[in-house]
Amino acid sequence: MILPTLLPLILQQQDGEGGFFFPPVASDLAIASDSLFFTILYLSGLFFAIIVFTTLYFVWKYHHTKCPEPQPSPVHNNTIEIIWTVVPTILLAWIFMEGFEGCLARKTPPPDAYEIHAQGRKWSWNFTYPDGTESSVLHLPLGKAVRVNLASSDVLHSLFVPAFRVKMDVVPGRYEQLWFTPTMLGEFDVYCAEYCGTNHSAMITTAVVHSQEDFDAWLSEAGDFMTKLSPIEAGERVFASKGCAACHSVAGVAGIGPALNGRFGQERKLSDGSSVTFDANYVRESLLDPTAKIADGFQPIMPTFQGQLDDDKMRVLVEYLKSLQ
Ligand SMILES: [Cu+2]
Numbered sequence: 001m002i003l004p005t006l007l008p009l010i011l012q013q014q015d016g017e018g019g020f021f022f023p024p025v026a027s028d029l030a031i032a033s034d035s036l037f038f039t040i041l042y043l044s045g046l047f048f049a050i051i052v053f054t055t056l057y058f059v060w061k062y063h064h065t066k067c068p069e070p071q072p073s074p075v076h077n078n079t080i081e082i083i084w085t086v087v088p089t090i091l092l093a094w095i096f097m098e099g100f101e102g103c104l105a106r107k108t109p110p111p112d113a114y115e116i117h118a119q120g121r122k123w124s125w126n127f128t129y130p131d132g133t134e135s136s137v138l139h140l141p142l143g144k145a146v147r148v149n150l151a152s153s154d155v156l157h158s159l160f161v162p163a164f165r166v167k168m169d170v171v172p173g174r175y176e177q178l179w180f181t182p183t184m185l186g187e188f189d190v191y192c193a194e195y196c197g198t199n200h201s202a203m204i205t206t207a208v209v210h211s212q213e214d215f216d217a218w219l220s221e222a223g224d225f226m227t228k229l230s231p232i233e234a235g236e237r238v239f240a241s242k243g244c245a246a247c248h249s250v251a252g253v254a255g256i257g258p259a260l261n262g263r264f265g266q267e268r269k270l271s272d273g274s275s276v277t278f279d280a281n282y283v284r285e286s287l288l289d290p291t292a293k294i295a296d297g298f299q300p301i302m303p304t305f306q307g308q309l310d311d312d313k314m315r316v317l318v319e320y321l322k323s324l325q
Pocket residue numbers: 120121123156157158192193194195196200203
């Protein structure tokens with residue numbers, strides 16, 4: 001029997017770690033939406049049972065073998081009709097109000113929320129902190145309201161963190177936002193939930209919830225990597241945080257874009273038949289105006305990094321690419 005097996009799983013108390021059907025409960029919104037979801041689920045179960053059992057009972061009680069002659073309809077029972085109209089009306093109005101309030105709360109971040117900018121592009125997320133620090137992993141302080149402003153560099157994406165019960169489409173050309181307060185330490189999956197091309201399924205990263213102290217330590221460490229690390233190591237960081245690896249291998253395997261190791265100083269054949277030296281200027285142009293020169297055998301789908309990479313970052317990227325053999 002499927003029901004006795006499923007029932008304990010459905011009724012299972014949702015604790016912080018999540019249940020069989022649900023991911024962890026790691027934000028205030030997760031607590032609110034799960035409790036409403038389970039209330040509605042249990043109510044539906046209750047009404048399902050009432051209706052089905054009453055039906056079965058009537059089938060048995062008014063079976064034609066028990067009263068073979070047609071009977072006139074009995075008079076109305078006002079009490080019971082008022083009850084079955086008023087009680088569900090109140091319940092449905094309450095469900096609507098709860099849902100509506102939850103919806104409004106999701107749309108109204110507190111004014112003092114900590115702001116993080118999330119940029120979606122094929123096929124990675126980039127998170128920028130108030131001090132300009134960038135990361136491909138979403139780092140968050142525990143217990144602090146966080147507002148994530150969203151934008152897309154290319155096509156429709158959707159930021160989805162199941163453990164926080166937040167999901168918001170990112171429409172190119174406009175800003176979106178979502179907010180929540182992380183309530184649990186740990187690492188949680190972050191997805192893109194809107195099909196955005198070939199590597200959509202690889203557009204995944206992690207949200208790491210730290211204690212405030214650890215978060216501050218992470219932020220200051222990540223913030224000055226440009227001065228602390230060697231140019232090559234800094235370039236590797238920029239390469240990772242800007243999502244270059246979504247299209248470029250550094251191990252000699254051509255993917256969506258050409259492999260970038262061992263290229264520096266070589267001749268690059270272009271799609272129009274001409275060729276160019278793979279040098280610092282070519283890399284720079286590839287970043288700022290990717291369609292100016294198209295590498296032979298590849299599609300012109302590299303997004304521009306105009307406005308997203310300053311001269312320093314491009315310099316360390318060049319050093320990094322130079323170092324790859
Ligand atoms: Cu996407």
